[in-house]
Amino acid sequence: MKKISDRIFYVGVNDTDKVQFEGLWPLPYGVSYNSYLVVDEKVALIDTVECGFEEEFISNIEEAIADRHIDYLVVNHMEPDHSSLIEYVMQRYPGLMIVANARTVPMLKGYHGTPEEKIMVMAEGKRLSLGSCSLSFHMIPMVHWPETMVTWLDEEGTVFSGDAFGTFGAVQGDVVDDEDTFAQYRDEMIRYYSNIVGKYGNPVQSALKKLSGLDVKRICSTHGPVWEHNVDSVVSLYDRLSRYEVEKGVCIVYGSMYGNTAAAADALAMELEAAGVPYCIHDLAGNNSGELGISGALRDVFKYDTIVVGSPTYNNGIFPPVETFMKALQARLIKGRRFYAFGSYTWAGASVRQLNEMASSMGFVLLGEGMSFAQAYSREKCDMAALAEILK
Ligand SMILES: Cc1cc2nc3c(=O)[nH]c(=O)nc-3n(C[C@H](O)[C@H](O)[C@H](O)COP(=O)(O)O)c2cc1C
Ligand SMILES: [Fe+2]
Ligand SMILES: [Fe+2]
Structure with missing residues (x-):
């Protein structure tokens, strides 16, 4: 448990055992599931944590409120990393009412069989008084599920933002950020955004527009640090990412x-290095353990304006992990990128042509017809120095 302010307590947990988030995305630095208590005349718990952390979660709550009762459980987001302990908490605090919006109700029933009389349905902007302060609820659909909302605590300038402004990486020490925290988490925040939320640029823009009317002093998201000293940096990073803005590289x-x-x-890569062009390189085939694979590749697609994709020809097509990556770009509606393809084949090359077709269908600018080369790579077959000039 960490005290965030006189009214707000952090009761979340760190998960440093999970290998892949959503069964897909590597977690080299772990992840946190954040949950918060707002303690006033009434006590509100905002979201829960992933199952498996029952004891630690309850012990955090009891450290904050001892034997006081929880009156409300606010459900901002139904993804199981935050909602899977709802039933557990309801059993523990039998008088508790669930506070949620209308789109959440069928999900509560479907996952937990929550009876309707235990749910207080909140409409956009509706207020819930806790005594000296009140919570209000604002829908941010598709950030990252359709039922998602944020909870605003006006008296503290605090937004409980759900997955928005979240990041991979367990939280250290005080939970609340300091001046250096944003720089430490920036890469993992971009990776989180690109992997999890990346498809929903427009909904994120709508959510940011809605939040711009509020004087936000503190962001309490469901993953990563509490943001107080870096609110502007965090919001402007999400703004840039959701507009698909990139730098040269x-x-x-x-x-x-x-x-x-x-x-x-x-x-x-060697030619780009020599030419001083910013670049990154990602192996999708899992030959080099410890690499982030598609997860890291997607992160850097949200950083750089040029994507160069290599795939051998595989059964007259693209090598499957590379095809999955291209589909992941389509799924995230990536736009405004320069593109170039290359790859080896043995008897009839097909991958480069098919990569170019997929890139064109996304509106990428092709920087050339690509390098489809037979059998082994050689300088004679592929002039990478010339390509590096084009990519500058
Ligand atoms: C399962 C499998 C399917 C392949 N399908 C094709 C093909 O359809 N056309 C072709 O020209 N080469 C095909 N090849 C040959 C590879 O494209 C060739 O070995 C290439 O050099 C592999 O590049 P890499 O070393 O980057 O993996 C196939 C190879 C394998 C193992
Ligand atoms: Fe989520
Ligand atoms: Fe989440």
Whole structure:
């Protein structure tokens, strides 16, 4: 338990055991499931945590309120990393009422069989008094599920923002940020956004517009630190990401079975290095353990304006992990990027043409027809120095 203010207590937990978030995204620095208590004449709990942390969660709550009762459980978001302990909390605090919006009701019933008489349905902007302060509720659909809302505590300038402004990475020490915290989490925040929320740029923009009317002094999201000293940086990063804004640089993403396409990728990286072009390189085939794979590749697609993709030809098509990456770009509605493809084949190349077709369908600017080369990579087959000039 951490005290955030006279009224607000952090009662969330760190998960440093989970290997992949949503069964997909690696967690080298863990993740936190944040939950908060607002303690006044009435006590409100905002969201719960992932199942498996029952004891730690309840012990955090009891440390904050001892044997006081919880009056309300506010459900901002029904994804199970925040909602899976709802039933557990209801059993523990039998008088408790669930506070949620209309779209949440069928999900509460479907996941937990919550009876309707235990749910207080809140409309947009509705207030719930806790005594000396009150909570109000604002819908932010599709950030990141359709039922998602944020809870605003006006007296403290605090938004309980759900997954919005969240980040991978367990929380250390005080939970509340200091001046350096944003720089420490920035990469993991971009990776979280690109992996989890990346498809919903427009809904995030609508949510930001709604929040811009509020004087936000503190952001309490469901993952990562509480933001007090970096509110502007965090909001402006989400603004940039949801507008798909990027800086100049090259994101090389490739997969390779036998190392030929990989050799071409490495050669290009060396030329970009020599030319002083900012770049990153991601192997999707999992040859190098410890790499972030598609998760890291998506992060850097949200950073850089140029995507260079390498795939061998595989059964007249694109190598499956690379195809998955291209589909992940389509799913995230990535736009406004420059694109170039390369890859090895043995008897009839097809991957480069198909990569170009997928890139064109997303409106990317093709920087050339690509390099489809037979068998082994060589400088003669692929002039990576010339390509680096084009990519500058
Ligand atoms: C399962 C499998 C399917 C393949 N399908 C094709 C194909 O349809 N057309 C082709 O020209 N080469 C095909 N190849 C050959 C590879 O494209 C070739 O070995 C290439 O050099 C592999 O590049 P890499 O070293 O980057 O993995 C296939 C290879 C494998 C193992
Ligand atoms: Fe979520
Ligand atoms: Fe979440």
